[in-house]
Amino acid sequence: MKLDRIMWGIVLLFVGGVLLLENFNVIEFYWRNVWGFWPIFLIIAGVNILFNKNKSQLGNIISIVVLVITLSVLFYRGQQPPEHRSWFGQNLKSDIDIDFDDNDDDDSVNSQRLSFSEPFNADSSKSVALNISGGGTSFSLKGATDSLILANVDNKRGNFTLSKESTDSAQTLTFKMQNHKGKWSMNDGGNDVDFKLNLHPEWTIKMNMGAGEVNFDLSPYKIRTFRFDGGAAALDIKMGDLLPITDVIVKTGVADVKINIPTGSGCRIVTKTGLSSRDFTGFTKLSNGTYETPNYANSTKKIFINLDGGLSNFEVSRY
Structure with a gap:
């Protein structure tokens, strides 16, 4: 069996085991405690490259042992009560001010239904580039439209925009979520965007996002x-x-x-x-x-x- 499948299987067993123990109230696991340790997986990848270059059995054993020790440390760390409420720490510096708050006392965020579209014309039958960006969002694409593009948004946080630039040979559409400052409750959920595209153009689609679903x-x-x-x-x-x-x-x-x-x-x-x-x-x-x-x-x-x-x-x- 290949090493990458073994290591991926160990990680899945770890996550599944923790979730199962939580469901039966055997342990109380604070995922926010282990979030900051994500770079350790880069270290594991480096160990795998260094010790498994020639696909030796010893290299495989070293890589697996390092992974098991790492997951053991994370298992212990995850059961310690968190020192702060933020998933990303108290000293995070970012252009996006997001506060993950799981209090039920906060006011709920109202969902706003938005719709964006661009008309289809003769120039639209050429190549069209569609750039999409946004985090904490679920994107879906199914079905056609007589417009060049149609985007229906169930918006809970952030500001969405759709813009168009045209040249002699192509058009470029940019759909993105602007930075938003404010609280984001864990109970609010994410944004939902439902796209429909015209069937006639030749499309180039580029997506850039952090967490989300497509x-x-x-x-x-x-x-x-x-x-x-x-x-x-x-x-x-x-x-x-x-x-x-x-x-x-x-x-x-x-x-x-x-x-x-x-x-x-x-x-x-x-x-x-x-x-x-x-x-x-x-x-x-x-x-x-x-x-x-x-x-x-x-x-x-x-x-x-x-x-x-x-x-x-x-x-x-x-x-």
Whole structure:
């Protein structure tokens, strides 16, 4: 069994075990106590690279022992009562002033329904670039619209904007959440954004977000490039085969990534995934970090997937 799968399995067993003990009131675990220790996983990745360069059994044992010791320390630390209420510490300096407060006494944040759109015109039939950014948000994309873009927002915190820039050859849409100062209660939940796009243009979609969730059905659209840069996120996308070549680029920290591709398209995956778990059903491994579908060479439609992640779960399946 591969080392990355073993280490990922140990981490999942740790998290699941802690949650189970909490549910049965065996322990009281303060997740905010261990949040600040996230850089230790970078150290574990470095140990894995140093001691497992030649895939030796001794290197595997050292990497696993370091991980188990680390999780043991976090298990002990997580049961200590927190010294402060903030998840990120009292001395955090940031442009975004967010206070995670789980008191029931605070006033609840009212949800605001917003709608953004851009009309479809003759120039819109060309290439369109869509840039999306925002944290603490659940994004979905399903269905078409007669407009160029339609975004329905269930807004609890932050200010959303949609802007457009046009050139002779393309249009660029930018949808983003502006920085917001104020309290964010743990009970408030996040923002929800439901996109609908026009079916005619050739789309390039770029997403940049911290924590959040993305569920995009891209199969009806002409997608030239989909790029995702995220931190602790859940990404679930379904690709189509309406263009000869499609690029999918995913860079994450700690994330759950699921990508569905059509069986009629040839697909190549190039990975740089550290301690991440990989499940590429129906792919053949060519070399370290490179995988292809059996029909890749002869297919007229090709999808190139580039995956780069630290401690994530990557799944690519065919439909």
